[in-house]
Each structure stands twice: as C-alpha cells, then as structure tokens.
Amino acid sequence: MPPASPRPVDNLDDDDYPAYTMGRAAEMLGTTPAFLRALGEHRLIAPLRSEGGHRRYSRYQLRIAARARELVDQGTPIEAACRIVILEDQLEEAQRINEQLRTQGGEAQPKTTA
Template sequence: MAADDSNGRLDDDDYPAYTMGRAAEILDTTQGFLRAIGEARLITPLRSAGGHRRYSRYQLRIAARARELVDQGTPIEAACRIVILEDQLDEARRINARYESLDPDHSR
C-alpha cells in the first residue's frame, strides 16, 4: 500500500482507523460503553484481521452523541434510538438541500 493511499484513508470519515481502546480514550468512556452501543446496533465496528473492533471518525461522532445523552440521564437504548433518528433527520435535510439546489425557484 502506498503512503498516499493510507493518508487518503485517514482523511476518510468512514475508514476504521481507531482501535477500541483508542476510541474509548478519545471519547473518555469505557470499552464497555462501546460494546453496549454496538449491541444496541447504534454502530457496528469493523473487525481487523485479528478480530479486533475498529472504529471510524463518523462512528466516534455518533458514539460521542450517545454518550452525551447517557451522561444527561437518558437510558442507553433510548439514547441510541435518539441518535439514529437525529442521523436520519440530518441525512433527509442534506437530500432536501440537494433537491432545492437543483430547483432554485422552488418555493414552500
């Protein structure tokens, strides 16, 4: 693999660059929390050749939002559902903005 290929991957939000330990450290949480949100199907880490969980920057942002909600007293299952719905809403807004940019005369 060429060095510029790895640099490109590290710039990719979906590239699984972080081990579970490093992800927990970045989020200032426990590995158990990462396992729990994985079990709740909020994020599904990729696995290394050795079977270790690997997380992307996108997954870390999702996990950070879930942790924020849990820290505020929201049960983990509810926090995961909220984060999923927020993510879906963000995606719908991005799609809507693209459609509106194609038809600038579109009025509401």
C-alpha cells in the same frame, strides 16, 4: 488489472475509515470499552473488524458514540439514547438530501386544484 487500493494518505480524510482501536476510541471519548460494546449491542454503531478480529471505529462512528454518551451522561437510558441518535442521524441525512434537491432544481412543485 485490479482496482487500485487507496493510498494511506487518502484514508486520513475518510470519515468512514476504521482507524481507531476500541481502546483508543474509548480513551478519545472518555468512556469504557464496555460502553462501546453496548452501543454495538443496541445497533447504534457496528465497528469493522481487523483481520485479527479486533473492533475498529471510524471518525463518523466516534461522533455518533460521543452524542450517545452526552445523552447517557444527562440521564437518558442507553437504549433511548441510541434510538434518539439514530433518529437525529436520519433527520440530518433527510435534510441534506432535501437541500441537495433544492439546489439542483429538483424541488417538487405544490399541487394546484382546478
């Protein structure tokens, strides 16, 4: 028996579900489709493609794109903005993993010298 596909209602809470078209994503961010394409060219976000080949963005990707837009609006070149956002995202993930390890009692003990 094939695995059950998620019910449409289940996708409403999924930050990674590609729910937004390029036009809608650009509208929500107050930017242009060209800006979103540029973020893809700089490998900040990689939208999924619909069966018809249209770009589809998730809420997570829109948050990432919004942060990049903030930096660009402040005068940061798009290439630098993309790199900054990638590093911020990696740092946030590392901090989340660290916190998870601490709460599970997996924190490394400091080395002692004899």
